[in-house]
Amino acid sequence: MTTETRAVDRGSIRIGHVNKVQYVKRDIKKRKCRRMKRSVPVVPMALQELFVSCRDVFKGPGTVPLPCDVDKLCRILDNMKAEDVGLSSNLQFFNPNVQVKGSSSRVTCTTIYKCDNFSLCIFFLPATGVIPLHNHPGMTVFSKLLLGKMHIKSYDWVDPTNTDDPAQPRQKRLAKLKADTVFTSPCSTSVLYPTTGGNIHSFTAVTPCAVLDVIGPPYSMEDGRDCSYYKEHPYASFPNGEVALTEEEGEGYGWLEEIEVPENSHMDGIEYLGPQIIDT
Template identity: 55%
Template sequence: MKVEPSTGEEEEEEAKRARRKRNAEKMVTKAGGGSRRTRRRVQAPSDAIQRLYMACKSVFKGPGTVPEPADVEMLQLLLDKMRPEDVGLRTDIPFFNSKTSSERSPRIACAKIEECENFSMCIFFLPPSAVIPLHNHPGMTVFSKLLLGSMHIKSYDWLDPVTSNVSPALANLRAAKLLVDSDFTAPCNTSILYPTTGGNIHTFRAITPCVVLDVLGPPYSMKDDRDITYYRDHPYSEYADGAAEHNGEKDRLLGWLEEIELSEESKMAMVEYKGPSVTNG
């Protein structure tokens, strides 16, 4: 004889089946199996470049000015925390493949993020062995952040007063003091140079594919006599009649800089910036 369950027993059995189903679903979710779709966390876009832009607007006051020490420190801290992804970069793009980067990007490329009267923000892409020749930053305060790769940096400041022992035939040479001559690998601290100190004249040589984020205040301008000048450096002893010192500076820390014309091969290619945009808001 078949015994039919009572209404109460039916409800209890249904509740048990529901609990077993929920427990089974939880186990499937934990194991990563089953057909249930789990909700994925979507990472919000980085606003680091926007915060850097707004900070630059408040820090840079225009030609003839240098940011206050507290403002320099603020920008340095922001740049120290910048990551490649903050400007839309990924290490899996062809540029960072050391076997093909020199073929795909034979020239140094520059992507301009923003430029106004008081400052500019740009990114430089250097394939292996590429060199940004020795150049100056007249009247500028410059922040350089190596985002990816390894490079060699060499920088000078002019020696003052301007004196030399060279012959009139070599009067286009000017004595300078070597400040930096070292390799750097990302991630590393932001470097800062000032209008007359900190290594205002510098050169970059890429060891691996490199990306550098630069902030310049104010930007280059032919109108305001802030046009770029390129140089070639020579050992100090080469033109100093064997002098071992200059105004107390050791010969190994000195050099002669000769103004040169930039060759066609050294000129940069301008490319589109494809990272997060900046707004005035």
């Protein structure tokens, strides 16, 4: 999930949680004693474990986590629940039968934590909300669907050479379809790599959704990790390309054409109000 984080970095609109996403409300009970100790916020074990592991696993630009480290992060994320980041399926936003005041088809995002090596972000997609087809240059991304039902479509380049070279002219390039599936929470974590695993992907919400993304390293225009967007064309539209495929084989491929930033890629950024990570 990402252009995703660029919306926050570029100072996008802040939206109050009262009418948008909200977080779990916690009741405060008064104790019958004269002296009350100041309560210390409790960080869910899974969230803190995720943070500590990310700090150990992600080594910065140009590196990819080892398979054992990928398995470690997946195990943590697979066991994470919405409550670990202050959310609940009981919140009005996630009820498909309730029209949330001030809601729209725009996606909302919030950043739990960000440093030079990785970022932890949550994306909130209302029903029919879309994060259009985009890439993750030089990144490894873990996506965990916390709540809702979502359609994910992803591609990898057939020839990944110079994939992220900004000097390359915009043209249609052949890509292999990696996923075209509807996921329903709770489900396993999805992982994409710099050149494999579905590095170019799109999200379409079937119901209101919340997705936790672990991105390493994060997007950075200054470091050449900016986001590109693509338009899909069926393989049959340009059959005389670099690879000769039968009609049946061609269904697993598509031509991707880089496009300008689409209107539906814009996101609203909100402050993260869930449990805070302890950065020691």
